Amino acid sequence: MNEQQPSPEPPPATPVSGVDDGQGRRIGPRPLDRPPVDPTQAAEFGRPDGVDSAFAPRAASAAANGSIALAPPPPEALSTAFSRPDSLGDVVLQRAPGSVPYGSEPTVEPVFWQDSADRDPWRDPGAGAILGPPAAESGSDGDDGAAPPAKTGPLLSVPELLFGRRVKPVALASLAGVALLIGVAGGLAGWAIAQAGNPLTSSVTLAQVDSPGKQAAPGSVADIVKRTQAAVVQIEVQVGSGGGLGSGVMIDAGGYILTNNHVVSAAATDPTATLRVVFADGTKTDGKIVGRDPKTDLAVVKVAVTNPTVIQLGKSSSLSVGDQVIAIGSPLGLSSSVTSGIVSAVNRPLQAAGEGGDPPVTYDAIQTDAAINHGNSGGALLDDTGALVGINSAILSPGDNTGSIGIGFAIPIDFARRIAEGLIRDGQVKHADIGLNARSVSAVSTDGAQVQNVKEGGAAAKAGIAEGDVITKFGDRPIRTADELSVAVIERNIGDTVKVQIVRQGRQMELQVTTQSD
Structure with a gap:
């Protein structure tokens, strides 16, 4: 059996560079885990022999050419404007470790990490994720520059709108102009529709009349x-x-x-x-x-x-x-x-x-x-x-x-x-017609319009009116003469269906006739 090897002791903490205050210590980086490299993959993907870096050495390249390319000196105007003042001498912006800082800074370097710094989740990549509130409240002026969401303000009443100085006068004037244009357009459209609907009336000088049905006074x-x-x-x-x-x-x-x-x-x-x-x-x-x-x-x-x-x-x-x-x-x-x-x-x-x-x-x-x-x-x-x-x-x-x-x-x-x-x-008009000619007749029992001839294919022929029939009624109008029949027909509209009473061989009959165009 293999003997259990004792775990190596951790290296001693390195004191703060330059000063040991006896309290805090800087924490060193965690040891790197470098797994062994597969020789096959190293041979396939590794650098060629003799190449130690991803970049060619500048010094070697310059030596091969025999000289080193340097940037040209800046113009004198730029050097005068942006160079260090002569009063600073050899003072540089970066000070060396352990040197005395400029100004009134403390002589003891402050502690950077606390004793519990090794348990800080921001330092420990193995720490569990913890969800919390955002670093800044919504709508605050954070580093992301996001604008706060718009909030709906209170509704404006008519007095506030007109006199509360909460709306620009230019906006009110524009709104009034749009309303006026809409009103004018609606009025013109109504006027045009009214004129088109009645061709015998318009805005003209009309002859005045009194109240209809009233008898006028003498004179x-x-x-x-x-x-x-x-x-x-x-x-x-x-x-x-x-x-x-x-x-x-x-x-x-x-x-x-x-x-x-x-x-x-x-x-x-x-x-x-x-x-x-x-x-x-x-x-x-x-x-x-x-x-x-x-x-x-x-x-x-x-x-x-x-x-x-x-x-x-x-x-x-x-x-x-x-x-x-x-x-x-x-x-x-x-x-x-x-x-x-x-x-x-x-x-x-x-x-x-x-x-x-x-x-x-x-x-x-x-x-x-x-x-x-x-x-x-x-x-x-x-x-x-x-x-x-x-x-x-x-x-x-x-x-x-x-x-x-x-x-x-x-x-x-x-x-x-x-x-x-x-x-x-x-430019012209069409009239109703039933397609027959008639003459006035008068008898002891019957007065009316006697049919003299009937037009073939006309409305009267389709209704069954025959030559010799005496028409005594057309619709609601009694017919006593041929003139009355002509007037009764011409006053109808084309396509009207009208009841017609006729007397045929002493018998009264009623037919339906549909008027046609003359």
């Missing part, structure tokens, strides 16, 4: 004319050496004038014709036809004007027989003539021959006894508030009498407005 006709006369114009059409006169009503700020088709039809068919518009103050300007609708005897003319007086549109559906009405136009070339009367009848079916080969004119007319003559066509029919309720269109004159006998007709504004909007938007 109110003069007041109404004073407020509305500027919105009624005279239309002159010159074709070669001839021509004609009519009237029109300004209905939109864009310069759109509503009139009758038969007033401007000559200018539409003859390219050499001229069309002039004369205002109430005598101003004249050229006009251009925007669109015509021969079936309803309506047309729209446009003139280039700024801020015209625009008539205010009323509701013809609110008229009753006996209501006071006023007609303004240019009868027989007498511009801005005014007549007054009452409503003689409403929903009067009217069908008249068209102009120059145009289809028959059909509409539900307002009948009035206000004097209407040639030249009043296209002029305004106003109610007792000054609102436009009709477009004067025709008169009834028996025999050779071509003047007024107290029976005039106007196109209701509720119907005319829809046609005007279509002409302004598209």
Whole structure:
């Protein structure tokens, strides 16, 4: 058996260099553990023979070249600026061990390590790791330079925001400017949407009206004319050496004038014709036809004007027989003539021959006894508030009498407005049609419109209406004449499905007809 060798005694502690105060001792480094080197690896990875270091000896290299390369001397200016003062002599910055320090430092070197220094975990690599708090609190000005986390401050009230001097005036002014821009943009967008939604109204000078439905006091006709006369114009059409006169009503700020088709039809068919518009103050300007609708005897003319007086549109559906009405136009070339009367009848079916080969004119007319003559066509029919309720269109004159006998007709504004909007938007309008011709019949038991012929593939043929049937009701409207049937159909929208009552060989039947485009 091998005898147990006694452990070597530790080397004595080395006293503090130069001074022994009898208390502390410097601790020497731990002995290095140098395991034996594998000869195979040493032969594979070791330095070549004759090489003792990773760097070539400078002295040997310089000796081989015969001289040692030295750095060139610094410039005189740098030497003067940064060299040691002559007063220091041979004094160097590093003092030798044991020498007396400069200044008033103690003559005894202070103890650097304590008795327990050998157990200090920072010195003992075998000591266990201990987790503790960070060296500096969060947000402190440590060596890492990290900025403290931002903290949410108290919310500002309106007085503090405006008067507490906690926000820069420039920021407040910028915020106010942004809010103002948003408000202006919203207002402009709303104005544009409103204008696009209703083509017959805009910010213009409107003819004022009183409260609707209220009977005006005596003498109110003069007041109404004073407020509305500027919105009624005279239309002159010159074709070669001839021509004609009519009237029109300004209905939109864009310069759109509503009139009758038969007033401007000559200018539409003859390219050499001229069309002039004369205002109430005598101003004249050229006009251009925007669109015509021969079936309803309506047309729209446009003139280039700024801020015209625009008539205010009323509701013809609110008229009753006996209501006071006023007609303004240019009868027989007498511009801005005014007549007054009452409503003689409403929903009067009217069908008249068209102009120059145009289809028959059909509409539900307002009948009035206000004097209407040639030249009043296209002029305004106003109610007792000054609102436009009709477009004067025709008169009834028996025999050779071509003047007024107290029976005039106007196109209701509720119907005319829809046609005007279509002409302004598209230049033309389409109407509902059922594809048949009829004539008025009257018998002891039945009055109505008797079908003369039915268009093949038309709405009436698809609904089963046959030649010889007598139509007595179209929707909710009783039919007593062929004119009433034409008016009832044209007032419907294209694609409407309507109940139709007919009498066929003495038997009453009800059919469903879907209107088509004419």
